[in-house]
Amino acid sequence: MGDHVLGIAMNGVTGRMGYRQHLTRSVLAIRDAGGVVLPDGSRVIPEPVLVGRSEQKLREIAERHGIERWTTDLDSVLSDDSIEVYFDAQITHAREAAVRAAIAAGKHIYVEKPTASTLGAALELAKLARDAGVKNGVVQDKLFLPGLLKLRRLVDSGFFGRILSIRGEFGYWVFEGDWQPGQRPSWNYRSEEGGGIVLDMFPHWHYVLEHIFGPVRSVTAHTATHVPERWDEKGQRYTATADDAAYGFFQLEGGIVAQINSSWAVRVDRDELVEFQVDGTHGSAVAGLLECRVQHRSVTPKAVWNPDAADPGRYREQWERVPDNEDFPNGFRAQWELFLKHVRTDAPFPHDLLSGARGLQLAEAGLSSAETGRTVELEEVVLP
Numbered sequence: 372m373g374d375h376v377l378g379i380a381m382n383g384v385t386g387r388m389g390y391r392q393h394l395t396r397s398v399l400a401i402r403d404a405g406g407v408v409l410p411d412g413s414r415v416i417p418e419p420v421l422v423g424r425s426e427q428k429l430r431e432i433a434e435r436h437g438i439e440r441w442t443t444d445l446d447s448v449l450s451d452d453s454i455e456v457y458f459d460a461q462i463t464h465a466r467e468a469a470v471r472a473a474i475a476a477g478k479h480i481y482v483e484k485p486t487a488s489t490l491g492a493a494l495e496l497a498k499l500a501r502d503a504g505v506k507n508g509v510v511q512d513k514l515f516l517p518g519l520l521k522l523r524r525l526v527d528s529g530f531f532g533r534i535l536s537i538r539g540e541f542g543y544w545v546f547e548g549d550w551q552p553g554q555r556p557s558w559n560y561r562s563e564e565g566g567g568i569v570l571d572m573f574p575h576w577h578y579v580l581e582h583i584f585g586p587v588r589s590v591t592a593h594t595a596t597h598v599p600e601r602w603d604e605k606g607q608r609y610t611a612t613a614d615d616a617a618y619g620f621f622q623l624e625g626g627i628v629a630q631i632n633s634s635w636a637v638r639v640d641r642d643e644l645v646e647f648q649v650d651g652t653h654g655s656a657v658a659g660l661l662e663c664r665v666q667h668r669s670v671t672p673k674a675v676w677n678p679d680a681a682d683p684g685r686y687r688e689q690w691e692r693v694p695d696n697e698d699f700p701n702g703f704r705a706q707w708e709l710f711l712k713h714v715r716t717d718a719p720f721p722h723d724l725l726s727g728a729r730g731l732q733l734a735e736a737g738l739s740s741a742e743t744g745r746t747v748e749l750e751e752v753v754l755p
């Protein structure tokens with residue numbers, strides 16, 4: 372079998388994620404490296420076709436990167452048989468309609484998370500993709516980050532003994548936009564445009580918990596809009612209608628308890644913007660995006676509570692760094708390579724639209740818990 376070019380319609384490439392992570396650091400990087408090698412030794416070489424709303428922005432990107440084709444007409448790429456994959460990194464609210472159209476046109480589907488704005492819509496997309504027999508996937512990039520890959524390695528090695536609990540801390544201060552420009556798009560703070568930290572982050576927490584530790588069985592959450600007014604990209608003041616912080620408590624199969632704080636209204640006193648501490652009977656670990664540190668039971672200091680004396684414990688110095696032991700590529704690129712192999716060879720790809728729908732189930736359950744003050748059990752998500 373010879374090398375073959377795989378046409379990919381990429382929608383949303385003028386955005387933060389679409390441009391930097393998916394277009395330049397993944398698809399173009401893979402193309403420029405000569406493609407992805409398949410088991411039979413042939414290569415699949417991705418060829419992006421840019422899709423978007425602004426002719427001028429698309430033309431600029433295409434010229435900057437030597438990309439031949441771009442269009443503002445989605446239908447024209449969907450009716451083009453040389454394009455086999457539709458990729459979507461638009462704002463969340465715009466995703467569902469475009470993905471529906473792409474499935475109807477018989478394209479394989481790869482999308483940013485969340486796969487849709489509601490669980491119902493996400494399930495519908497997963498069902499349509501299954502019925503149409505198209506390959507499908509959702510970005511679950513955190514699983515491909517060095518810190519979490521090392522954490523996964525620890526779990527697989529049995530390092531923790533019985534895992535007891537997980538504490539996750541995610542967030543940073545997002546400027547309001549008046550005296551310093553905000554570093555996230557303003558739609559993130561408007562629920563009517565698909566914003567909100569629960570919808571943004573709970574899908575991530577779902578696949579991290581599910582893939583590394585086990586299925587999530589229930590959620591209890593409290594949300595807040597700590598910063599009620601912000602200024603948008605044009606300097607206009609607006610009311611923040613979406614949650615900008617979520618304090619979540621998740622129960623996993625096997626009795627593992629996970630607490631994860633997510634906030635765009637917190638100042639960072641951590642080594643990384645996200646960190647998970649995992650405690651087990653035999654050892655503990657703290658993993659971030661890049662690093663992972665451990666403390667085994669055999670070297671655990673005996674901390675003694677004594678408010679009358681200065682504490683001699685230098686606790687943070689008593690952890691050991693987990694070595695890389697391998698080269699870690701960009702996480703988005705690593706997942707793209709798996710998806711491209713999956714499209715061409717049926718190699719397994721567990722990050723499908725149904726998995727994405729489970730992420731939305733957790734987000735919806737989290738919002739419902741916050742509204743009612745109750746714990747919400749998660750029923751198994753099945754396709755009708």
Ligand SMILES: NC(=O)c1ccc[n+]([C@@H]2O[C@H](COP(=O)([O-])OP(=O)(O)OC[C@H]3O[C@@H](n4cnc5c(N)ncnc54)[C@H](O)[C@@H]3O)[C@@H](O)[C@H]2O)c1
Pocket residue numbers: 382383384385386387388389423424460461462463465483484485510512556571
């Ligand atoms: N995997 C991750 O870590 C990660 C991180 C951030 C965002 N995301 C997801 O990626 C998607 C894009 O997020 P982003 O931060 O890149 O957003 P962004 O605002 O930077 O980009 C949005 C893109 O959608 C397009 N778009 C289409 N219709 C639009 C409309 N009506 N209004 C505004 N833009 C419109 C824009 O032109 C642009 O290309 C979201 O679904 C988000 O949840 C994922």
